[in-house]
Amino acid sequence: MTDHKKIKTLATGDRTIPPVGAKMIPIYIMGREYEVPESLTIMKAIEYAGYSYTRGCGCRGGICGACGSFYRFIGDYRLYSGLACQTVVAPNMVVVQLPFFPANRPGYDLENVAKDPHEELRRLYPEVFRCVGCGTCTRTCPMDIDVMDYIALMKRGDLKAAAEKSFDCVMCGLCASRCPAQISQFTAAMFVRRVCGRYILPKAGHLEKRVSDVKAGKYEAMLKELLAMKQDDVKKLYVEREREPDMAEAGKWMPKDTTKL
Ligand code: SF4
Ligand code: SF4
Ligand code: FES
Numbered sequence: 072m073t074d075h076k077k078i079k080t081l082a083t084g085d086r087t088i089p090p091v092g093a094k095m096i097p098i099y100i101m102g103r104e105y106e107v108p109e110s111l112t113i114m115k116a117i118e119y120a121g122y123s124y125t126r127g128c129g130c131r132g133g134i135c136g137a138c139g140s141f142y143r144f145i146g147d148y149r150l151y152s153g154l155a156c157q158t159v160v161a162p163n164m165v166v167v168q169l170p171f172f173p174a175n176r177p178g179y180d181l182e183n184v185a186k187d188p189h190e191e192l193r194r195l196y197p198e199v200f201r202c203v204g205c206g207t208c209t210r211t212c213p214m215d216i217d218v219m220d221y222i223a224l225m226k227r228g229d230l231k232a233a234a235e236k237s238f239d240c241v242m243c244g245l246c247a248s249r250c251p252a253q254i255s256q257f258t259a260a261m262f263v264r265r266v267c268g269r270y271i272l273p274k275a276g277h278l279e280k281r282v283s284d285v286k287a288g289k290y291e292a293m294l295k296e297l298l299a300m301k302q303d304d305v306k307k308l309y310v311e312r313e314r315e316p317d318m319a320e321a322g323k324w325m326p327k328d329t330t331k332l
């Protein structure tokens with residue numbers, strides 16, 4: 072406990088349903104103490120304390136990467152990090168959520184990198200080649216990605232492997248926030264995945280066909296029809312739509328009605 076005056080919770084966020092009988096624990100949000108139910112995530116605890124999100128929250132499911140957070144525990148020198156929507160609060164957690172993390176985001180035109188993508192990576196992200204191999208990024212990543220390894224693959228020019236290894240990145244920026252070489256690993260990895268999709272992976276025939284269908288105006292009439300419908304009818308159409316079963320074998324399922332494909 073600190074000298075901070077204990078502040079009562081102000082409101083219960085719409086999406087926060089505290090479990091009945093949950094034990095209340097003290098946590099510190101932006102330096103102020105609150106009592107919150109022990110089983111909440113950081114995100115729900117922040118809402119329970121009366122704050123509402125206008126930024127720093129998206130999917131609430133560990134996918135969008137909008138909620139990177141740092142925390143320490145009173146009496147523990149170590150700094151921890153995680154996603155606010157995935158990390159459960161614990162007593163005496165002192166937490167701050169990053170609203171945004173500034174990263175190196177140079178502009179580029181993918182059409183200009185065909186000749187030597189590795190050289191273009193060096194030009195756009197020279198800091199990647201200054202990695203000291205400390206492993207802090209890998210230890211920080213909430214997605215358990217071996218960030219240091221994909222940086223090493225980038226340095227070696229194996230862009231396909233780097234793209235595959237970084238595929239699960241949710242762009243939270245936590246790795247970049249701790250890097251002593253000031254590398255923006257996640258934006259460099261995005262560049263590499265774009266290069267990979269554009270030049271290295273085989274082209275998806277069905278995607279090319281769909282793009283040419285769109286360009287040829289195949290869906291214009293269907294869109295107009297949808298736009299002219301009443302909102303309730305659109306909702307009904309959505310609810311009753313034919314859906315691919317969750318466990319369907321990849322590439323095997325087709326809807327009964329193929330007229331709109
Ligand atoms: S690689 Fe970096 S930006 Fe991507 S999920 Fe991991 S910590 Fe977040
Ligand atoms: S934190 Fe930075 S310097 Fe350390 S291994 Fe990761 S990219 Fe390299
Ligand atoms: S809100 Fe999307 S990852 Fe946390």
